[in-house]
Amino acid sequence: MDDDPRVRTWAPVCQAVAALLGPYAEVVLHDPGTDRIMAVWNPMSARGPGDPSLLGELDALDPSAPDVFGPYEKLLADGRRLSSVSAILRDPDGRASVVLCVNLDRTPLEQAAAVLSAFGAPTVSRPEPLFEHDWSERVQHVVGSYVRECGRPVERLTRADRLAVLARLDEAKVFAVRRATPVVAGALRVSRSTLYGLLAELRAPNAKDHAR
Amino acid sequence: MDDDPRVRTWAPVCQAVAALLGPYAEVVLHDPGTDRIMAVWNPMSARGPGDPSLLGELDALDPSAPDVFGPYEKLLADGRRLSSVSAILRDPDGRASVVLCVNLDRTPLEQAAAVLSAFGAPTVSRPEPLFEHDWSERVQHVVGSYVRECGRPVERLTRADRLAVLARLDEAKVFAVRRATPVVAGALRVSRSTLYGLLAELRAPNAKDHAR
DNA sequence: TCCATGGCTGGACTCTATGTCCAATCTGGA
DNA sequence: TCCAGATTGGACATAGAGTCCAGCCATGGA
Numbered sequence: 001m002d003d004d005p006r007v008r009t010w011a012p013v014c015q016a017v018a019a020l021l022g023p024y025a026e027v028v029l030h031d032p033g034t035d036r037i038m039a040v041w042n043p044m045s046a047r048g049p050g051d052p053s054l055l056g057e058l059d060a061l062d063p064s065a066p067d068v069f070g071p072y073e074k075l076l077a078d079g080r081r082l083s084s085v086s087a088i089l090r091d092p093d094g095r096a097s098v099v100l101c102v103n104l105d106r107t108p109l110e111q112a113a114a115v116l117s118a119f120g121a122p123t124v125s126r127p128e129p130l131f132e133h134d135w136s137e138r139v140q141h142v143v144g145s146y147v148r149e150c151g152r153p154v155e156r157l158t159r160a161d162r163l164a165v166l167a168r169l170d171e172a173k174v175f176a177v178r179r180a181t182p183v184v185a186g187a188l189r190v191s192r193s194t195l196y197g198l199l200a201e202l203r204a205p206n207a208k209d210h211a212r
Numbered sequence: 213m214d215d216d217p218r219v220r221t222w223a224p225v226c227q228a229v230a231a232l233l234g235p236y237a238e239v240v241l242h243d244p245g246t247d248r249i250m251a252v253w254n255p256m257s258a259r260g261p262g263d264p265s266l267l268g269e270l271d272a273l274d275p276s277a278p279d280v281f282g283p284y285e286k287l288l289a290d291g292r293r294l295s296s297v298s299a300i301l302r303d304p305d306g307r308a309s310v311v312l313c314v315n316l317d318r319t320p321l322e323q324a325a326a327v328l329s330a331f332g333a334p335t336v337s338r339p340e341p342l343f344e345h346d347w348s349e350r351v352q353h354v355v356g357s358y359v360r361e362c363g364r365p366v367e368r369l370t371r372a373d374r375l376a377v378l379a380r381l382d383e384a385k386v387f388a389v390r391r392a393t394p395v396v397a398g399a400l401r402v403s404r405s406t407l408y409g410l411l412a413e414l415r416a417p418n419a420k421d422h423a424r
Numbered sequence: 425t426c427c428a429t430g431g432c433t434g435g436a437c438t439c440t441a442t443g444t445c446c447a448a449t450c451t452g453g454a
Numbered sequence: 455t456c457c458a459g460a461t462t463g464g465a466c467a468t469a470g471a472g473t474c475c476a477g478c479c480a481t482g483g484a
């Protein structure tokens with residue numbers, strides 16, 4: 001079934017829709033000729049390829065009907081409410097090739113909507129954390145916690161220690177801040193040259209790692 | 213453009229997706245050959261048929277690449293965050309026929325999620341805010357919220373508007389970040405020179421404040 | 425004690441990014 | 455149409471980032 005050329009043609013679309021809508025949407029390809037399911041992505045019911053489509057109501061052969069139906073509501077056996085859309089997909093000659101159905105489980109949305117409407121929807125807007133106001137304090141803090149972790153004062157840190165601290169600072173994008181280098185060098189009690197040396201070593205994970 | 217046979221082939225799918233996702237999703241068909249937009253449903257930006265696709269990164273001609281990308285995050289000029297999925301759709305011979313992109317505006321979902329997460333998990337404690345990982349996105353966001361506040365697109369902002377945005381960005385210490393100036397200038401659709409001009413005006417509270 | 429080694433240092437140097445300035449151009453309004 | 459003010463690209467000056475190196479410790483082994 002998977003090697004039906006029609007499935008190959010339409011699969012990427014189905015896969016894309018399924019990926020976009022995450023776990024809450026089921027995508028089904030029907031064969032209008034045999035009225036059976038050809039393929040399913042994200043199945044929500046037990047239906048699978050080969051099962052009957054039960055699409056009787058939409059007549060793919062009526063040329064006057066529109067190609068896209070819905071969204072209309074369906075009800076699953078367990079009570080979940082679905083929004084469904086169907087589309088008749090045609091081959092280059094205009095013949096109905098397959099019928100695509102997308103079924104979206106509305107319950108999570110309805111739950112969310114219920115909660116939202118319970119408030120008057122004043123739409124919470126965070127006041128924006130924005131940027132760290134005192135990034136140099138932050139540097140001191142990173143160095144400080146490391147010092148406390150290993151119990152050695154800054155002056156006694158080993159080369160490896162400084163590399164570790166630098167890794168954290170670099171990770172935290174500290175060096176994207178202007179004039180950060182001298183501050184960090186100061187905090188680590190190291191010269192600017194050394195700082196750049198360590199940094200280079202840190203950022204070149206190749207060569208020279210015989211130490212590991 | 214509408215009578216391109218490829219558009220006829222794929223239009224029902226696009227229309228279905230657009231119908232299913234209501235007003236919050238944009239569906240775009242790209243021509244991988246000319247790298248231009250062929251058709252758009254539910255347009256969210258000003259792009260239309262014939263405009264360049266700006267899809268450079270996904271190479272439709274690389275046969276080893278997967279056919280479906282995403283979902284990945286995109287940022288609109290006005291700051292809205294999108295979930296995007298792209299799929300390469302092929303003709304019966306396996307040649308890339310068109311590229312389908314579905315862009316879902318996440319802001320309503322995020323607002324809902326924010327409210328929902330406010331229940332449960334009292335006071336999420338982030339383990340060290342550290343630095344903003346993507347500060348340029350932050351810039352986009354500040355510009356974006358302003359644009360939405362005053363309802364004018366970036367291109368139509370007045371001089372005073374730009375001053376106001378700059379004040380916010382300056383307040384947020386954006387210019388303490390390396391290489392921020394060109395990014396901000398770009399976001400405001402203004403040249404570097406102008407940027408510095410506005411900035412100077414902003415930071416000189418003396419003289420010329422007859423306006424207060 | 426002496427020497428060898430490896431990391432650290434200051435400083436010179438290059439190059440990129442920042443910020444200033446200006447003449448030419450654009451734009452909106454009288 | 456013309457004018458005043460805003461905007462622009464580009465030239466320029468300078469500061470900061472990053473590299474390099476010769477010399478200087480400190481450590482540890484002979």
